[in-house]
Amino acid sequence: MNNITIQGICKLLLQKDNFLIFMHENPDADAVGSCFSLVYTLRKLGKTAYPVCCDKVPSSLAFMTDGERDFTLESLPADFTPEFLMSADVASPGQFGALRPYAAKVNLALDHHATHDRFAKYLYVEPKAGACAEIVYRIVNTLLSGNIPEKTVSLLYAGLAADTGGFRYANTTPATHKVAAKLIEHGANHAQICRNLFECKSKSALAAEAFAMEHMRYLCGGKISYVKIMLADKHARGFEDEDTYDVINVIRRADGVKIAIFAREKDDGTFKISTRSSCEIDVAKICGIFGGGGHAGAAGCSVGADEVDSAVERIVKECGFDD
């Protein structure tokens, strides 16, 4: 599946000087950690590199970016001309969001999504990797001959910890733990990172989660949990989109739930549907029906306002539970 090796990637990167590295829309800790650790590593090698994303980094992840959140194209220096475009953790052109036209120009894509939509010239896709950060670690470690700065290892650790749910999800492998161990050896501040990622919540995020718990419904005899949040709910309760990012993880916790479904109305009136599976049902395949994707255990898709209820019904049906 990979058409370039880690060694090949390093050779290629050393030949270039000006890099632009894309994160996916609604960037998560793996996207931010993978992208920024590459940016810092390339800069350490004397090169010019910038991160870019169509959306702001959520404030809950600002601890990873020194408080900066705007990495849109407009944030780049006017005189910067990138010669090598990369993406990290981006599965498809659609995930570039407003920057979608750039997908066709990407020279190298690093990813761990099994559904990766081979849009780049060079690909390194490792679906067994628990996070894209696991792949990026190998690149950074080779480029820096093992001398990875503390800031970079902490970024990689955050990506790895976030995508594996704190090393609890099925995508956690011995290789994941080995990389995590290396990162801690290099000085990753794992306790502080995990506090930031998994414990510390804004009051508005807690309000969003309280709303979700109050309004979630159980379907198929309690095997599916489902909640829909409308713009009006968001405005009435005073929370933002990014406050709802953990809602899916809250509703999947109920005992007996195998599949969780969360539909959120976006500002443009369309809906983002997020799904999680803690059984053999592959939600990436099901979300694929609506042009979405992701991982077998965590996936999503976007649908119009008039199709959200029928889409949720179809997803429920595709799960194939009897009752």
Ligand SMILES: [Mn+2]
């Ligand atoms: Mn990821």
